[in-house]
Amino acid sequence: MASKSQYPILLVLLFFCGYAGSANSDDQVAQGKALATDRSKGNCLACHMIEDGVQPGNIGPPLLAMKLRFPERDMLKIQVCDATLRNPNSRMPPFCRHRILSEEEVELIVDYLYTL
C-alpha cells in the first residue's frame, strides 16, 4: 500500500499519464512518424514526399498542410484506412480493410500527419 507521503508523486504521475493519453502528445506523434516511415507498416514514403523523409516516392501527393486539406480528422482517417472507398481504383493500399495497419496504428499515423 502507498504511504501518505507517496500520494503527491502518484498524483504527478497520473497527471503525466493523462497528458500522454491525450491526442497529439509528442510521444504519439513520434510513434505515428515511425509507423509512417516503416517499410513493413505504413511505408508512406514509398509514394509520398514527407518533410525530412529521405528518398521519397512521388506517386501520391506530398503530405503537407494536412489540416487544411482534411479539416475533418475522420476524413483523413478514412483516406488512410481505405482509400478505395473514395476511388475503387486507388493505388493506395486499403490499410485497414487488408489489415496492413491496425486502427490504433492508423490513429497514431493520423496524429502525425496532422502535424504536417
Add this chain to the structure above:
Amino acid sequence: MRKAIAAVVLIGTTLLMYQTVFAGAEEDRLAFVKYYKTRFPDIPFAEYANGIYAIDSDARGQWLEIEEFPPYEFAVEQGQEWWEAVFENGKTLADCFPQQLDEIRVSYPRLDERLGEVVTLEMAINQCRTANDQPQLTYGGDEIIDITAFLAYQGRGKELEVRVPENDSRALAAYESGKRFYYSKRGQLNLACADCHVTSVGQLVRADRLSASLGHTTHFPVYRSKLGGMISLHKRFAGCVRDVRAKPFALQSTEFRNLEYFLSYMGNGLKVNGPGARK
C-alpha cells in the same frame, strides 16, 4: 432446316466473337502504344526496348557504362556451350528448332497447336530435352537461363512478332487470361501490374522509377547487379507479385506464360535486345 439455321447462327456468332476479341488484341496494342506516346511524347517507340532506361535519363548513363563490359557475357558463352552440347543420341538442341539461330528468340512465346497452350522459349528447350531422353532443366537454374541468354543474344535486332491466331480460341483465351492478370489487383497491397507500370509509369517508388510495360519482355534474361546473377522474365514477374504481397506463381506456370504472351504481344514491333543489364 431449323438445325442448319441454328448451326449457321452458332458458327456466325462464334466467328464474330473471335473477330471481336482478335480485333481486341491489336486494338489493345495500339491503345497501349498510344498511351505511352501521350505520357512521353519525346521518347521514340524503338527506345522502349531499353526498358526503364528509355524513360530514366538519370540512370541511363550508368547503364551505358555497365554495357561497355557486359556482365551477362559469361552467361552467353556458357549458353553457347550448352546449346552445342551433344546428347547421347548424337543430336543437339539445335536439331529441335527449325528456325535460323537468330530467329529462335522471336519465335516465342507462341501458341502450341498440339498442346493448346502458350509455349515459351524455356519450355521449348525442355520439350526438346524430353524428346531426346534428357531430364528437364530446372526453371530458374543456370543452365536454362544461360541457353536463353545465348539465344537472346543471337536474336538481337529481330522484331517481336507474337501472333494471337484469330481462328484459335485457345490462343484468344490465353491472351485474355494474360490481359486479365495484368489488370487485376492482387495481394495485400491491392495493386495491379497496370497500377504501377501504366498509371504510375515514370514515377518514383522511393528511389526507384517505374518502368513502362511497353517493351517489358524484350531484354530478358537480364543480369541484375543487386542479385549478382542472371534472372528470367518469370523470376522478375515473381518478384513483382511478391512486392504487392501476393503469393508468386511458379516459374513457367500457366499464369506467367499467359502474362508473358500478353506482354510480348503488347511489345510487337520492338526489337529484342537481350540479355540485358539492370540494377
Add this chain to the structure above:
Amino acid sequence: MRVLVSMTAMTTVLLLLVGCASDFEKRYAEAERMRMLAADAGAEWLQTEKLVSQAKKAAARGDMERASALLEIAQFQAETAIMQAQHEADAWAGRVVQ
C-alpha cells in the same frame, strides 16, 4: 475424497485441453480450406501459408493462444483474398488502357 477431487480436476483439465486441441484442428482445417480456395482463385496472399504453418507449430508446442491468433489472421487473409478476387472478376476490365 481428496483423490476424487484431484482426479476430477485432472480430468476436467485434460478434457479442456483435448477440447481446445480439437477446436484448433477444426479451425486449422477451415483456414487451410479457405487458403486453398484463395489459391484456386489465383488470389492467395504472400504470408497466409506461413501463418497457417506457424499456427500449427505454436499448437504443437502447446501455445494455443498464439496458435489461435495466427489462425485468425490466416483465415482473415484467405477470406479477404477471395473477396478481392470476386471483386476483380469485373473490376479489372475497367482499367484496360483504351
